[in-house]
Amino acid sequence: MDIVEKILEYSNPYNVLQEKVKIKDNSLLFNNENIPFNKPILISVGKASLPMARFFSERIELKAKLIVTPKGTKGKENNVIEAGHPLPDENSIEAGKKMIELLTTEDYDLVIFAISGGASALVEYSEISLDELRMINKILVTSGIGINKINIVRKHLSKIKGGKILEYIKDKIPVVSFIVSDVPGNDISSIGSGLTSIDTSTNENALEILKDIGLERYSKYLTETPKSVSRIVKNYIILDNMEVLKKVANILDNSFILTSEIRGEARDVGTIIASIYNSSENYNVPLRRPYYLLLGGEPEVTIQGKAGKGGRNGEVCLSFLKYAKKGNRFELLGLATDGVDGNSEYAGCKVTSDMKIAEDDIDTALETHNSYGLLENYGGTIKTGYTHTNVNNIYVLRAP
Numbered sequence: 001m002d003i004v005e006k007i008l009e010y011s012n013p014y015n016v017l018q019e020k021v022k023i024k025d026n027s028l029l030f031n032n033e034n035i036p037f038n039k040p041i042l043i044s045v046g047k048a049s050l051p052m053a054r055f056f057s058e059r060i061e062l063k064a065k066l067i068v069t070p071k072g073t074k075g076k077e078n079n080v081i082e083a084g085h086p087l088p089d090e091n092s093i094e095a096g097k098k099m100i101e102l103l104t105t106e107d108y109d110l111v112i113f114a115i116s117g118g119a120s121a122l123v124e125y126s127e128i129s130l131d132e133l134r135m136i137n138k139i140l141v142t143s144g145i146g147i148n149k150i151n152i153v154r155k156h157l158s159k160i161k162g163g164k165i166l167e168y169i170k171d172k173i174p175v176v177s178f179i180v181s182d183v184p185g186n187d188i189s190s191i192g193s194g195l196t197s198i199d200t201s202t203n204e205n206a207l208e209i210l211k212d213i214g215l216e217r218y219s220k221y222l223t224e225t226p227k228s229v230s231r232i233v234k235n236y237i238i239l240d241n242m243e244v245l246k247k248v249a250n251i252l253d254n255s256f257i258l259t260s261e262i263r264g265e266a267r268d269v270g271t272i273i274a275s276i277y278n279s280s281e282n283y284n285v286p287l288r289r290p291y292y293l294l295l296g297g298e299p300e301v302t303i304q305g306k307a308g309k310g311g312r313n314g315e316v317c318l319s320f321l322k323y324a325k326k327g328n329r330f331e332l333l334g335l336a337t338d339g340v341d342g343n344s345e346y347a348g349c350k351v352t353s354d355m356k357i358a359e360d361d362i363d364t365a366l367e368t369h370n371s372y373g374l375l376e377n378y379g380g381t382i383k384t385g386y387t388h389t390n391v392n393n394i395y396v397l398r399a400p
């Protein structure tokens, strides 16, 4: 059995929508909700936007739709905007304007959003120039501060994020948002910068973060996010990392899920996974061979200066390899479910007890953020291509 294939099958948003959302007699049925419609419009944004949009387009006569996917991922689809990720580009601004135009000019009675990770970069509308937005985003995503804080800043510098887009929707027209979560803890106001969510963070919170990363000069652009809405808004998380971990655990013997919310500097996360492995080797605690240990989440990588070719999972796996006790067999798989780990062309990697990589080489690769530059020489890389989903990263440790 190919675990990577299984992880991606369970992460497929089209399958999950099919399982969890029914459309009957002009009503959307999901999670004990029944939302009627006659003239629905669809806004689908994020790494999973195409399959999510396909689900609704195949079943509902939409009055209008807007689909935004990262650059290079639309394939043969028409009428889809490809925009920048992880940094916004001119198409992200175009998509932001189109979203506002759609909401303010179309005739509709329900807005269906399909939101997945990546949406923050893919749509934007802000007073700040694009060049400056790109610079701010670059600093944010490489600062190692974690996605919740990154998105607090994004929400307050934007005119559409953090629920602000809801204010462009006509009358009391309801909103239903189907969300694939790639944020540990599933804070809906963080996923894709919470387009359709009430936001509890404040300008002051954003200012603190701007100060921490040396961008206080942009505080003049901070605007408050709405703290209440005067319409029905249903935000429904259809899929998250834990759900995928559980499904994977189901098909593996002696599997144990540790967490779906692992965070921290990637190399430290690798060391912690090695500590769990080592104590299991030495004491059979917490696990006794044979076992699979499953983890998910979003380790961070703080990059200062130039980076080689690498990603979170490359660093987790290399650091694990360095600290894992040698002697018995092991394999650690680290996979970005969106198919892209860091700035590499790989989705992830697998390190095994057979890989004899010198500790010095691992240290250098970690220092220079060149994990894949090193792993390529040892056949440890995994390439999936773009997956059209994103439930964050998954780690599977196998001790046979």
Ligand SMILES: Nc1ncnc2c1ncn2[C@@H]1O[C@H](COP(=O)(O)OP(=O)(O)O)[C@@H](O)[C@H]1O
Pocket: 086, 141, 142, 143, 300, 301, 302, 303, 307, 308, 309, 310, 311, 312, 315, 336, 338, 340, 341, 342, 343, 369, 370, 371
């Ligand atoms: N060469 C590199 N080595 C390690 N991490 C990197 C490298 N380049 C970028 N990153 C990290 O990758 C993260 C963004 O890439 P990615 O894994 O695709 O995340 P996301 O899915 O959130 O877009 C950032 O946290 C950044 O610090």
Ligand SMILES: O=C(O)[C@@H](CO)OP(=O)(O)O
Pocket: 047, 086, 116, 117, 118, 119, 120, 121, 147, 151, 182, 183, 190, 191, 192, 193, 390
């Ligand atoms: O869009 C975003 O804000 C984040 C979190 O949802 O996604 P990604 O890390 O994939 O850019």
